[in-house]
Structures are given as C-alpha cells and as structure tokens.
Amino acid sequence: MLNAYRLDTLSHSNNLHLTYSFQIYVAALREDAFRDDPYFRALVAEVPGTVVTPSGEAAKLVGYAMYYFCYSPFVRRVMYLEDFYVETSYRGRGIGTSLMKEVAKIGVENNCNKMQWVCLNWNDVAIKFYKKHGGKDVTVEENWHLFRMDREELISFTKP
C-alpha cells in the first residue's frame, strides 16, 4: 500500500518514464493521498533494491496502480482504475497482472459491482493486456463515449 516514502519514489519514477508527458508534483500527490478523505489510493510493486525504506527494507519501486471508488446508479459502487504502470525492464513478469488483480480484489471486498478504466487507442500493449484479462472495450461494444470539461471550461460553464 502507499505510504509517504513510496509516494515520493512513485512520483519520481513517474516523472522519469516517457510514456506520459505531464508532470506530477510530489507535494500535490502527497496532499491528495494523505487527506482525511484521500482523493486516490494506490498499490505499489517493489523488488529487492538499494533504497532503504523507513521500515528498514531495501527496495526498489517498479510499478504502481492508482485507484478510487466511484458510483453508478445502475450497479452501485464502482472501482475506478486510474493510473497503472510497470517499469519497462520489469514488464512481462506478471507484475501488472498482480497489481490489477489486487485492485480488483479490493473492489470486490468493498462492494464494487464493476471496475472501470480508460485506455488510449494506440496503446496496443495495454489493450492486449486488458482483453487477455477479460476487459470489455465498451466504446466498441456498447458505443460509450468519454466526455470531459477541463477546469477553464468548467469555470466558464458555471458562470451565469
């Protein structure tokens, strides 16, 4: 599970990997993760390594899965798998499957009737991975479209 040490490592790791172009700030992640009502939760995958954690283990963070709970009037509680990543040189060893299974298990144990996530259409590795594990592409199969308003649009929308 996530703690402050791991969050710092996670943020660092995320800034380094090239898949995502945006920056994640440690202070913002820390604030959002460790509120009384955390905005997100996360699991991390570690292998034996050289960084000594506060609990005295020597570990290296190689992957993470961020999640939070949301709600649908049709199925009630829903697990939302947000960000999901395994370091390139550790892929293909089952770490991604373990992380995703663990998030799914937390969902089942917490009354979720569905797990949901999005994936970009060029991400062939992730699409293959999700389909192999039984994920349905609901854009293709059920014609769902993802809509969004960013903050500036939200502000403008809320103005009279």
Ligand SMILES: CC(C)(COP(=O)(O)OP(=O)(O)OC[C@H]1O[C@@H](n2cnc3c(N)ncnc32)[C@H](O)[C@@H]1OP(=O)(O)O)[C@@H](O)C(=O)NCCC(=O)NCCS
């Ligand atoms: C999707 C992702 C998390 C999977 O993690 P992983 O640890 O490689 O997952 P697993 O080892 O459990 O399964 C890997 C599958 O990818 C393929 N694979 C095998 N070796 C691989 C390698 N070296 N690199 C990438 N994929 C590999 C295989 O299809 C394997 O399935 P198999 O069990 O049938 O052989 C990882 O590829 C990743 O971090 N991608 C970049 C971030 C991303 O796209 N996240 C999802 C956003 S929607």
